[in-house]
Amino acid sequence: MKKIAMLGPKNTYSEVAAKVYQNHTKTTYTFSYQKRIADVFEAMNTDTIGIIPIENTLEGYVQQHLDYLLEYPTYTITQELRLDVAFTCISHVPLASIETLYVQYATKNQCQKFIAKLDGVNLVVTDSNSQSYEAYLKDYSSAVIIPNHIYEEGMAPYDYVNITDESHNQTRFWIIESKERLDATYEDYKMAMVFTPRVDRPGLLLSIVEAFAKAEINLISIMSRPTKKAMGTYHFFIELECKLSQVSQIKTILKTLSTAMDVRLLGIFPDLSA
Structure with a gap:
């Protein structure tokens, strides 16, 4: 039986998200509870997928979890879902x-x-x-x-009761797997990627933004994270929205940009909550 690795122990929002995912996919999984998000990635393999919280309405991205995606390059984001959190x-x-x-x-x-x-x-x-x-x-x-x-x-x-700072609070979760999986039953997708400059220069970020703007691709977030290799060096995490028909075009853009910087596609995924 396949497993879902998640932050434990029982009764976490990660477990709630895993149950929602299980019901949505109509697949029975064994739940594997981990002490840390790093352990979730360590527990994953061809028979074990992972589910991680990645963004919250109030506090934004969980930046450390983005870093783990870079540390484990064999995994990819395949789906996402959102939960109301209070x-x-x-x-x-x-x-x-x-x-x-x-x-x-x-x-x-x-x-x-x-x-x-x-x-x-x-x-x-x-x-x-x-x-x-x-x-x-x-x-x-x-x-x-x-x-x-x-x-x-x-x-x-x-x-x-209900002490959350805002009433419309949600957390977004990513489902992580060992290989890309495009479900053609969905038309709307998101793509997540990271750009790492080989040499810093003026206008580098602008060149990324312009490449997508010319293709009329909507970027929904841009965030920098330190590479942890030298002070003042950064990765650029970018998420965008696209149609299934645009995936090939976007991959071509990424290939072109890779001549000037390191580019890694983190995943192509639908929003199961939409």
Whole structure:
């Protein structure tokens, strides 16, 4: 049976996304829970796909996860989906008496307004929402921020429901596989790619943008990330929208641009949530 590797333990939004993907594809997978996103990539093979959170409405791209895509060049993005994301704070004690707040690192950035009210509270940042909850259960002067799908009314003496900074909060997930897979049942696609200059020069980024502009290809995001090889050297991550009929044309553009810089196509993928 095929597997899906994801950030664990159980009850993470990654698990929710994996269940949505499983239902959408009408395929039964064994879930493989990993402690870190790096472990998700390590667990992948021809029989194991990965699912990773890549972007959130409130905090933007998870940039470290983009870096992992470069570290594991044999994998490609094949599909994406989006989930509504919301959080609740539960506590053993009243708000004014909370000594410690446990919160996962991405969750923290999506609940800043609520956290700002807890002046003087010891903030403990964890790797997963489940880890936060387990720590809270052992600390009777603490509170924890958990996803709404974990929350149940009456599970704690005090609760503060829907504390997410914005009500229309979503997280986007990418499905990662060992080979490209184009599904012709979809017409609309996205493509993700990374450009690494061999020699920095004025107008380099402009040359990339102009190449797509002339072809009337819509770029939806451009972001630089350090190459980690030398100060002041960067990769350019770009995402674009296209039709299935334009994929061949875009690959030709990438081949032309590769004469002046290193180009890697990270994936061609439909949005399963659309």
